[in-house]
Amino acid sequence: MQFESSLLAAISSVLPPDRPIALHEPDFKNTAAQKYLKDCLDSGWVSTNGKWVNSFEEYLTQITQAKHVIAVTNGTVALRLALTINGVISNEEVMMPSLSFVATANACSHLGAIPHFIDIEKETLGIDPIALQERLDQIAEKKNDGVWNKQTGRRIAAIVVVHVFGHPAQTTKLRAIANSWGVPLLEDAAEALGSFRENIHCGRFGKAGILSFNGNKLITTGGGGALLTDDDELAKHARHISTTSKIPHQWNFYHDEIGWNDRLPNINAALGVAQLEVLSQRISAKRKLNKEYAYAIKEISNVDIILEPINCTSNYWLSTIKLTHQDPLQASELRLKLLKEAHLKGLLLRPVWQPLHQLPMYINAPHGDLFKTEDQASRLINLPSSPQLLKR
Numbered sequence: 001m002q003f004e005s006s007l008l009a010a011i012s013s014v015l016p017p018d019r020p021i022a023l024h025e026p027d028f029k030n031t032a033a034q035k036y037l038k039d040c041l042d043s044g045w046v047s048t049n050g051k052w053v054n055s056f057e058e059y060l061t062q063i064t065q066a067k068h069v070i071a072v073t074n075g076t077v078a079l080r081l082a083l084t085i086n087g088v089i090s091n092e093e094v095m096m097p098s099l100s101f102v103a104t105a106n107a108c109s110h111l112g113a114i115p116h117f118i119d120i121e122k123e124t125l126g127i128d129p130i131a132l133q134e135r136l137d138q139i140a141e142k143k144n145d146g147v148w149n150k151q152t153g154r155r156i157a158a159i160v161v162v163h164v165f166g167h168p169a170q171t172t173k174l175r176a177i178a179n180s181w182g183v184p185l186l187e188d189a190a191e192a193l194g195s196f197r198e199n200i201h202c203g204r205f206g207k208a209g210i211l212s213f214n215g216n217k218l219i220t221t222g223g224g225g226a227l228l229t230d231d232d233e234l235a236k237h238a239r240h241i242s243t244t245s246k247i248p249h250q251w252n253f254y255h256d257e258i259g260w261n262d263r264l265p266n267i268n269a270a271l272g273v274a275q276l277e278v279l280s281q282r283i284s285a286k287r288k289l290n291k292e293y294a295y296a297i298k299e300i301s302n303v304d305i306i307l308e309p310i311n312c313t314s315n316y317w318l319s320t321i322k323l324t325h326q327d328p329l330q331a332s333e334l335r336l337k338l339l340k341e342a343h344l345k346g347l348l349l350r351p352v353w354q355p356l357h358q359l360p361m362y363i364n365a366p367h368g369d370l371f372k373t374e375d376q377a378s379r380l381i382n383l384p385s386s387p388q389l390l391k392r
């Protein structure tokens, strides 16, 4: 059999027979979602306040152990908020990987700031600490008022780590580098709810981290996100500017700075609580699904499955395989054939994102060498990963 056909047959052997099978789908079966939604409707508490927002934030506090959790309308908004409370303003640079969902760079652009792309390592698919250190040594200069890019004359205002597909990046090493330069480290943990490095939840290594509850994430609130931080002042500022910067008062409308309307509605939070109650079962199902994929493809040459990094527990948000042919062009051509055949058969596999530095709006953004980013980007394929796909 041809490579593509035997690989697809192996993947299919793990999955139930119905087609099409999407990459990741929401699931409210065996949850209290209906009951909690009904409570919102019956009480009239459907908007940006209410008990479900409070319990959603409390639940997330328990899971992540973050001191403060602020629920917002989506992950992109949470990122923009994390950047803002850490002082990122227009015409400053934010270092981040190019291998990420576009929102990581967009949130920075929404503030008028500019992404500066750093290469990844193939083990975690996150920023390579050596590449970050080398890039900073090469282009950055520490002054009294911050770290400046000598080549562009712009301040380097933050570093954003991304935990790709739920696999923890090298946060311990990256944080040490960020601290040595005095640049705040932030974490895009949008995909990493329930993922830990050295028993610390992703999103808790730097000044602030974010989660997403978009429709295809591990749990979904329809649309939603959260900001995590251990810093009391940052948390206070985030709550303030995400609720129109209104000074609380019985009747006066007084706002002391330009704010946003970012808070998560109660009706969305109710959905979130219902799924957090079954989060550990979901993560176990995903971990098991990944094991089954790993077993099914182990006899096929030139393909590996991505496993959690050492000292880490991943939520395995998306099971991901990698074509290991030496020539990246050959890998990407085979990947295209595989995707075509898979889609014809109703298996909605996905290639990893187009690297951000190759998108038209980021083509002129500053960056270091991105060899490993481009190489990995030509080889990775996401497999259907909904926990409900696990055959029982």
Ligand SMILES: *Cc1c(COP(=O)(O)O)cnc(C)c1O
Residues within 6 Å of the ligand: 074, 075, 076, 077, 100, 101, 103, 104, 162, 188, 190, 191, 212, 213, 214, 224, 225
């Ligand atoms: C989903 C995602 C986001 C954005 O979250 P939304 O809730 O869709 O705005 C940001 N970064 C990464 C890596 C994501 O996967």
